[in-house]
Amino acid sequence: MKREREAPQPLLNAGRRRLLVGSGILGAAAAVAPGLLVPGKAYADLDSGDVQWTAEQLQAALEALRNDTFFGLIAFAVPGDDPYSQNQGVSTPTPGGIGTRADLYLTGGIDRVVPLPPQFMNQLLDGIGAYLNAAPLSIPDEAAASLGDNGEWILENLDTSLSQYLEGDVANSIMLALLLNLVANQVIDEPGTGPFVAPFSNLTWEQKGQVMAALDGEDSWLKNALRWTIPDAAFRQAAPGVLQTFISFVIRIASFASYNEFAVFDPENLTVAQRPLGWVLSGYEPGAPPIPDGGDDFIGYYQGRRSVDNA
Amino acid sequence: MRDVIIIGAGGGGPVVAKELAERGLDVLVLEAGARHANPEQEWSYLENHMNSTLTGKFRVGPSDPAKPGWFRELTNPASISQVAGVGGTTLHYYGNSPRAMPGVFAGYNGADRNLYDNDYRFPFTYEEMRPYYEWTEATLPVQTAAMGKKEKAFFDSAEAAGLTPITSKDVTRAGFRPQENAILQPGGTAGKTRDSSQLQYPNATGCTFCGHCFQGCQLPKGAPRNLKARRSTDNSYIPMALTADLYKPGGKAITLISDAYVTRIISERPRFSLTRVARGVEWRDTNTGETRSEEARVVIMAGGCIENPRLWQNSELPDFNGWVGRGLTDHALDWVVGQFPHDVGGTEGPASSSRADFPGYGSIENTSNMPAIHANNLSDSNTGIRSLYDNGLSNTGAWDGKSGRVYGTELKDMMSDVNRLMAVLILTDDDVEYQNRVDVSQAFSDEHGPVARVRMEKRNRSNRTIRNRNHLTNRAAEILRAGGASKIIRLDWNPVLLHMQSSMRMGDSVRNSVLDENCEARAVEGLYIADHSALPNAIGGPNPTLTSQALATRTAEKIFQKYFDGDPWVGKENPICSIDDVVTQAVIDRGI
Numbered sequence: 001m002k003r004e005r006e007a008p009q010p011l012l013n014a015g016r017r018r019l020l021v022g023s024g025i026l027g028a029a030a031a032v033a034p035g036l037l038v039p040g041k042a043y044a045d046l047d048s049g050d051v052q053w054t055a056e057q058l059q060a061a062l063e064a065l066r067n068d069t070f071f072g073l074i075a076f077a078v079p080g081d082d083p084y085s086q087n088q089g090v091s092t093p094t095p096g097g098i099g100t101r102a103d104l105y106l107t108g109g110i111d112r113v114v115p116l117p118p119q120f121m122n123q124l125l126d127g128i129g130a131y132l133n134a135a136p137l138s139i140p141d142e143a144a145a146s147l148g149d150n151g152e153w154i155l156e157n158l159d160t161s162l163s164q165y166l167e168g169d170v171a172n173s174i175m176l177a178l179l180l181n182l183v184a185n186q187v188i189d190e191p192g193t194g195p196f197v198a199p200f201s202n203l204t205w206e207q208k209g210q211v212m213a214a215l216d217g218e219d220s221w222l223k224n225a226l227r228w229t230i231p232d233a234a235f236r237q238a239a240p241g242v243l244q245t246f247i248s249f250v251i252r253i254a255s256f257a258s259y260n261e262f263a264v265f266d267p268e269n270l271t272v273a274q275r276p277l278g279w280v281l282s283g284y285e286p287g288a289p290p291i292p293d294g295g296d297d298f299i300g301y302y303q304g305r306r307s308v309d310n311a
Numbered sequence: 312m313r314d315v316i317i318i319g320a321g322g323g324g325p326v327v328a329k330e331l332a333e334r335g336l337d338v339l340v341l342e343a344g345a346r347h348a349n350p351e352q353e354w355s356y357l358e359n360h361m362n363s364t365l366t367g368k369f370r371v372g373p374s375d376p377a378k379p380g381w382f383r384e385l386t387n388p389a390s391i392s393q394v395a396g397v398g399g400t401t402l403h404y405y406g407n408s409p410r411a412m413p414g415v416f417a418g419y420n421g422a423d424r425n426l427y428d429n430d431y432r433f434p435f436t437y438e439e440m441r442p443y444y445e446w447t448e449a450t451l452p453v454q455t456a457a458m459g460k461k462e463k464a465f466f467d468s469a470e471a472a473g474l475t476p477i478t479s480k481d482v483t484r485a486g487f488r489p490q491e492n493a494i495l496q497p498g499g500t501a502g503k504t505r506d507s508s509q510l511q512y513p514n515a516t517g518c519t520f521c522g523h524c525f526q527g528c529q530l531p532k533g534a535p536r537n538l539k540a541r542r543s544t545d546n547s548y549i550p551m552a553l554t555a556d557l558y559k560p561g562g563k564a565i566t567l568i569s570d571a572y573v574t575r576i577i578s579e580r581p582r583f584s585l586t587r588v589a590r591g592v593e594w595r596d597t598n599t600g601e602t603r604s605e606e607a608r609v610v611i612m613a614g615g616c617i618e619n620p621r622l623w624q625n626s627e628l629p630d631f632n633g634w635v636g637r638g639l640t641d642h643a644l645d646w647v648v649g650q651f652p653h654d655v656g657g658t659e660g661p662a663s664s665s666r667a668d669f670p671g672y673g674s675i676e677n678t679s680n681m682p683a684i685h686a687n688n689l690s691d692s693n694t695g696i697r698s699l700y701d702n703g704l705s706n707t708g709a710w711d712g713k714s715g716r717v718y719g720t721e722l723k724d725m726m727s728d729v730n731r732l733m734a735v736l737i738l739t740d741d742d743v744e745y746q747n748r749v750d751v752s753q754a755f756s757d758e759h760g761p762v763a764r765v766r767m768e769k770r771n772r773s774n775r776t777i778r779n780r781n782h783l784t785n786r787a788a789e790i791l792r793a794g795g796a797s798k799i800i801r802l803d804w805n806p807v808l809l810h811m812q813s814s815m816r817m818g819d820s821v822r823n824s825v826l827d828e829n830c831e832a833r834a835v836e837g838l839y840i841a842d843h844s845a846l847p848n849a850i851g852g853p854n855p856t857l858t859s860q861a862l863a864t865r866t867a868e869k870i871f872q873k874y875f876d877g878d879p880w881v882g883k884e885n886p887i888c889s890i891d892d893v894v895t896q897a898v899i900d901r902g903i
Contacts, residue, residue, distance in 0.1 A: 306454075
């Protein structure tokens with residue numbers, strides 16, 4: 001069936017548009033399913049099926065965006081010799097957090113950290129959208145046009161799919177990726193383009209620092225965004241504390257993830273299958289595995305004292 | 312009907328359980344988390360497997376690892392470092408067992424008396440507390456810590472900074488010392504070899520210097536449970552409580568139920584009475600979801616500083632003076648790290664065997680850590696990422712540059728050899744402050760009711776708390792500098808809720824305390840609290856477990872006297888040590 005409208009008309013409010021474009025959802029969607037852009041086909045000639053997103057495609061797009069964002073985040077915490085570190089302008093000759101697969105730890109971990117109810121997450125994203133409706137963001141309203149003649153239509157369709165998605169369980173990791181990318185657009189005057197889908201991952205190391213500064217402070221962008229925009233009063237009151245704790249946790253856990261053993265854990269024998277890269281990078285336990293049941297560091301007692309006075 | 316029901320098998324509950332079991336009472340202990348009955352088969356030496364707050368064995372959550380942890384709402388950026396399970400947070404503690412500063416007790420008249428939190432003192436004297444310290448120290452037992460490379464480096468640094476050694480358990484002046492630790496010191500091959508085949512009990516006894524205190528103490532391999540080196544309550548008080556009938560004439564073994572989350576304290580208000588009376592508890596089996604209840608003459612809360620206020624409020628118990636959950640102290644923990652040009656044993660041996668104390672200000676202690684914990688601790692701050700931004704809050708002092716997180720290539724450089732790091736934990740003597748509190752969330756609930764909401768301020772603290780924290784971080788940096796550190800970082804942590812005290816504080820005034828001088832609730836007869844939340848203040852900065860355990864011993868005596876017409880025993884009898892042969896035989900006979 002042919003579309004009835006003759007020409008695309010922007011139906012989305014500016015906040016929702018900024019959420020979809022600025023968070024990288026649109027870019028990720030295009031990367032996951034480039035065929036849906038239908039290059040060269042006139043808007044009026046499109047079948048609705050040409051741009052009908054499935055839930056699976058949207059899920060894949062969001063996960064691709066998250067994975068790309070987390071590579072950028074881990075490279076920020078513990079740079080290495082990977083493309084994400086090189087692209088941010090701060091890299092090292094040795095592997096970093098990406099080499100330890102801290103990105104996977106981050107994804108698996110933070111989805112379990114805060115069992116936030118779906119209603120909370122839904123209201124949170126809506127709240128951010130409402131804030132963006134009134135707040136400046138470095139995304140031109142015609143950004144969708146860069147996707148071709150049908151960009152506006154795709155946006156509209158994507159918005160419908162996202163609304164449906166938000167009615168289910170939204171993973172914390174997805175929320176974090178959307179936030180990082182939105183803030184990347186919020187705080188960087190002219191976000192550059194780059195090789196990665198996630199806007200955050202295309203930033204320099206210093207620009208990533210600006211993103212963190214915006215989220216991390218007691219007067220953070222996030223707190224401002226949420227102060228008035230979440231409908232439910234209890235959620236509105238809880239959101240700044242919960243999310244700032246979440247951000248602080250993520251910054252810390254990116255380091256923890258880069259140096260722990262999870263990637264080479266042997267669950268059957270409760271040890272490591274090989275020496276974790278984080279241990280190699282830190283010079284820990286050169287002989288592992290196995291991990292010894294004791295050390296040989298016992299020197300004696302300070303001044304030979306085995307006990308002290310009871311007063 | 313039971314004589315006593317104890318809610319929580321962490322650092323405090325098992326103390327009361329063991330003491331009352333030795334008196335022959337019928338004691339039921341309910342623990343929300345897991346019981347780790349076979350550590351050698353269940354535990355590892357690995358940080359994520361054991362310590363992840365999300366999925367680790369030592370988390371706040373149900374024993375089933377497939378289920379998510381129990382969520383708490385935080386109103387400010389902070390982290391909570393507690394453990395659910397039999398042993399509670401002592402499962403990952405360092406065994407540090409200093410006594411409280413004498414200056415935090417009633418009647419203290421030392422020259423430095425004006426340095427302390429004098430509005431919220433203990434409602435009795437240090438001299439009254441001393442016998443309970445002695446009893447507890449003998450039971451655990453507490454021993455002077457041995458020295459390894461990192462301790463020698465710390466002592467040398469402290470001496471170079473002009474400090475002198477402290478040689479008594481009572482701390483009345485500034486100085487450094489080996490820790491008094493609830494750890495059995497090395498014997499036989501322990502501490503002398505890395506060859507695991509040589510470290511089986513009884514060839515090795517006590518601490519083997521494995522460097523994994525934070526991952527739980529399962530060593531020496533092959534030792535009976537009560538002879539594992541570190542005296543977390545799963546290795547000390549719980550084995551005793553479970554065998555009291557075997558080693559103590561007239562004793563009665565406790566009943567211990569794990570995976571039992573208490574959701575309500577049952578109480579009633581008798582006719583013509585102004586106060587309520589505790590009658591029992593309701594709990595939920597976290598595996599089956601089944602709800603059960605039992606009655607008792609006395610109910611003891613020992614679920615910790617966060618869960619006790621939550622349970623109080625979810626039980627709709629009265630809060631007539633507004634102090635339930637108020638006055639939470641956390642030692643305003645901070646972290647100062649020195650990078651040395653040589654190996655200072657940053658990952659080796661017991662987690663902490665050396666400290667320095669500064670009465671009126673608090674304490675500091677040298678710690679060893681595995682790599683991910685080191686990295687984690689270097690990445691927590693309230694003052695941003697020090698090379699990028701500071702939230703307008705950074706501090707400068709005796710350390711290098713601004714405070715803040717270490718990130719990027721600086722983190723990678725600091726982490727390039729963890730054994731060259733000397734990490735110093737700051738334990739501030741912080742004030743009881745009304746705004747720091749635990750109540751229940753208005754937004755989030757779980758299967759056990761509205762979750763706890765924790766408000767721990769970082770910036771909005773008293774002048775004295777801030778002064779003390781800055782004093783200690785500067786002293787730590789001076790010690791590291793004197794020892795030869797080439798680079799010193801102060802992190803200025805967000806609140807790390809590891810040492811928590813006083814959220815259900817005892818006191819001498821009905822206006823600002825939940826508990827009376829015997830740790831019985833002012834508003835509910837027969838309801839006691841026996842953990843860190845009962846402490847009246849931050850005890851001057853020292854690690855709180857020993858003081859909580861000594862206070863819990865005192866509380867057990869008070870309960871026995873008031874509700875069971877018994878006589879006190881501390882000071883009249885000799886304590887049975889948890890490693891006494893009679894206990895070991897009882898543990899073996901019962902197959903614990």
